[in-house]
Amino acid sequence: MTQPRIGVDLVPLTRIHELLPVLRRFLSTDELTASRTPDGAPDPSGIAGRLAAKEAVFKLFGTVGRPVPWQGIEILRGPGGRPEVRLAGSAAELAADAGLGPIDISISHDGGFAIAVAATTAP
Numbered sequence: 001m002t003q004p005r006i007g008v009d010l011v012p013l014t015r016i017h018e019l020l021p022v023l024r025r026f027l028s029t030d031e032l033t034a035s036r037t038p039d040g041a042p043d044p045s046g047i048a049g050r051l052a053a054k055e056a057v058f059k060l061f062g063t064v065g066r067p068v069p070w071q072g073i074e075i076l077r078g079p080g081g082r083p084e085v086r087l088a089g090s091a092a093e094l095a096a097d098a099g100l101g102p103i104d105i106s107i108s109h110d111g112g113f114a115i116a117v118a119a120t121t122a123p
Contacts, residue, residue, distance in 0.1 A: 002101065002121040007059030010115045011048040019047075026051060026070045034077055048114035049083075049107040050075045056118035057085055057103060061094040069094070075105065083107050085118070099123045 019026065020042060027035065027050060035046040053075040058068045072091030078084035085103045087095050095103075101121040108115050 002123060005060045005062075005100070005120050005122050007056035007118040008116065009052040009055035009059070010113055011052040011055075013044045013048050013109075013112050013114065016042075016044040016047050016051075019051075023047065026054070028071060028074050030076055031074055045109040045114060049109055049116060052114045053083060053085075053105050053107050053116035053118065056116040057087075057105065058091075060100060060103065060118055060120050060122075061091075061098050062122075063094055063098075066094075075107075 023032065023042075027047070031050055035043050035050060037043045054068065054070060054073045057073050057075075069089060069091040072087060072089040074086040074088070075083050076086055083105045085105050087103075099122050103118055103120045105119075106117045
């Protein structure tokens with residue numbers, strides 16, 4: 001019998017300005033490209049949403065005390081602009097070890113914060 005798993009995370013937009021110099025440690029090239037405004041500037045809401053989503057996905061793995069595999073969890077735009085999760089490397093291994101099913105993600109931004117909820121099933 002499978003059980004639902006839910007992960008959630010909240011990131012203040014003010015934190016993003018501090019992270020801009022080291023953002024490549026947290027976001028892939030594809031994510032950095034998707035986290036830009038139409039004029040090419042970094043989009044704090046998009047960046048915060050992706051970081052919150054990565055943390056929410058990581059919480060699904062149930063691996064307390066391990067570092068977040070930032071580059072192994074990608075949050076990209078799927079069909080219609082809906083966010084989708086792509087796992088690779090150690091993140092994919094952690095998900096497989098936990099027996100996770102497909103992961104669904106929802107991201108929202110408001111009032112200076114981004115929030116993300118990740119959901120899946122596991123044995």
